[in-house]
Amino acid sequence: MKKLFSSIYQYFNKFLVKGNARTVLAKKNIIGSILIKGGSIAVSLVMVPLTIDYVNPTRYGIWLALSSIVGWFSFFNVGMTHGLRNKFAEARTKGDKEAARMYISTTYAVLTIVFTAVWLVFLIVNPFLDWVEILNASSEMRMELSILAIIIFTYFCMQFVLKIINTLVTADQAPAKASLINFLGQIISLLVIVVLVYTTEGSLINLGLALCIAPIAVLILANFFFFKTDYKEFKPSIKYVNLSQSKNLFSLGLIFFIIQIASLIQYQTSNIIIAQSFGPYEVTTYNVVYKYFNVLGMGFGIFLTPFWSASTDAFFKNDINWIKKATIKYLQIGVLFVLGGVIMLFISDTVYRVWLKGQVDIDFTLSLWGLLFFTSFMFASIFVNFLNGISALKIQFWASLISPLVFIGSAYLLIDYYGMGVHALFISSLIASFNGIIIAPLQYYLIIYKKKKGIWIR
Structure with a gap:
C-alpha cells in the first residue's frame, strides 16, 4: 500500500512540474482551486441549516x-x-x-x-x-x-x-x-x-x-x-x-459591465417569462434543472479560471503555440464534463426525487435541454475567456446589446407561436448565445491561426 501511494505521489508530482512555467502555474492553481472550492461548498452546505436553525426559516x-x-x-x-x-x-x-x-x-x-x-x-x-x-x-x-x-x-x-x-x-x-x-x-x-x-x-x-x-x-x-x-x-x-488614466480602466470596465448586464437580463427575465406563461410552479422546475446542470459550469469554471490571465500573458509575449495547446486541452476537458453531464442526465430523475423528496416533477425533455445549454456554455466560455484576456471585446459588446432582445423575442415566439413548454427558455438561451457559440470561436480562429487584426482584435 505504501508503495502504491508513493507511485501515485510521484506521478502527480511529475504531472505538476511538466510543461512551461505558465502551464505549471495553471495546474497548481486548478488543483488548489478544486480543494479550496470543495471546502467552500461544504461550508456553505453546513451554514444553511445552521443559520436557519438560528434565526428560523422566515427570518433567514x-x-x-x-x-x-x-x-x-x-x-x-x-x-x-x-x-x-x-x-x-x-x-x-x-x-x-x-x-x-x-x-x-x-x-x-x-x-x-x-x-x-x-x-x-x-x-x-x-x-x-x-x-x-x-x-x-x-x-x-x-x-x-x-x-x-x-x-x-x-x-x-x-x-x-x-x-x-x-x-x-x-x-x-x-x-x-x-x-x-x-x-x-x-x-x-x-x-x-x-x-x-x-x-x-x-x-x-x-x-x-x-x-x-x-x-x-x-x-x-x-x-x-x-x-x-x-x-x-x-x-x-x-x-x-492618475485620475486621467481612470478613463482607460472605466472604458474597458464599462464594456465588461454592459456584457454582464446582458447576461443578467437574460437570466432574470427567464423567471418572469415562465411565471407569466406557465405559472410559479414551472419557475421552480426550470431553476432546479438550471442549478443541477450548473454543477458542470461551476466545475469547468475551476479549470478555466486561470486561462483568462494566462492568455493575457501568452498573447502579449507572442506565445501563440501555448494558447493553441491550452485551447485544445480545455476542449478535451470539456468533453469529459459533457460525458459526466450525460450520466447526470440519465440519473436526473432519481436525483430530483431524492434531492427534492418527490415534491417537484421534472420532465426529461427539460433536463435534456438543460444539459445541451450548459454543454454549449462550456464550449463558448473557452473562447470568450481568451478574448476577454486579450481585451478583444468590441464584437462581444455589440452582440451583448442584441442578445437580450433575441432571447426575449425567441422565447415568446417558441412559447406562443409553436406552443413549446418551459424548455423553450433553454432553447432561446442557446439562440441568444450566438456570440459565444459561433462568433467567438471564429474570432479566436482568425486571431490565432490567420493573424487577423482590425475589428477582430479590438
Missing part, C-alpha cells in the same frame, strides 16, 4: 431577500476591476511596474470615492425606506431591518474596494489564492455562527454582523499581507493616483 428568507436587493448595487462597480485585471496583467507582462502601480492606485482611489459616496447617499435615504413593506415582514421588525440594511450595505461597499486584492491575485495567475481569501472568511463566519447558536437568541443583526464582519476582516488582512510581501512594489500610493 428575509436575510436572503435583503442581501439580494442590496447586491444589485454591485453594478456601481461598472466592471472596473475587470479592466484592472487586464491592464495589470498586461503591464506586468511588459515589465512596466510604474504603470501597474498606477493602475492599482487609481482603481483603489476611484472605487473608494465612488462607494463612499454611494454609502453616504444610502445612509441619508435608508430612514425613508419601509423595509417591512419591501420585504413583506412583520411590523415589529422595522427597526431591526433598518439596522440590518445598513450593516449589509456597509459590507457591500467595503468589499468592493477591498476585493481589488482578489483581482490582482487572479490577474497574476493565482486564482487559488483568491479562493483561499474567500474561504477563510467563510470559515470564520461559520465559527462565529456556531458560537452565536450556543450563546445567544436568534437575531438577524447578530447574523448580519457574523456574515459581514468576518469576510471584511479577512480582506483587510489580505490587503496588508500581499502589499507587504508579493506586491510590495505595487503598493497603492496617493502619488501614483
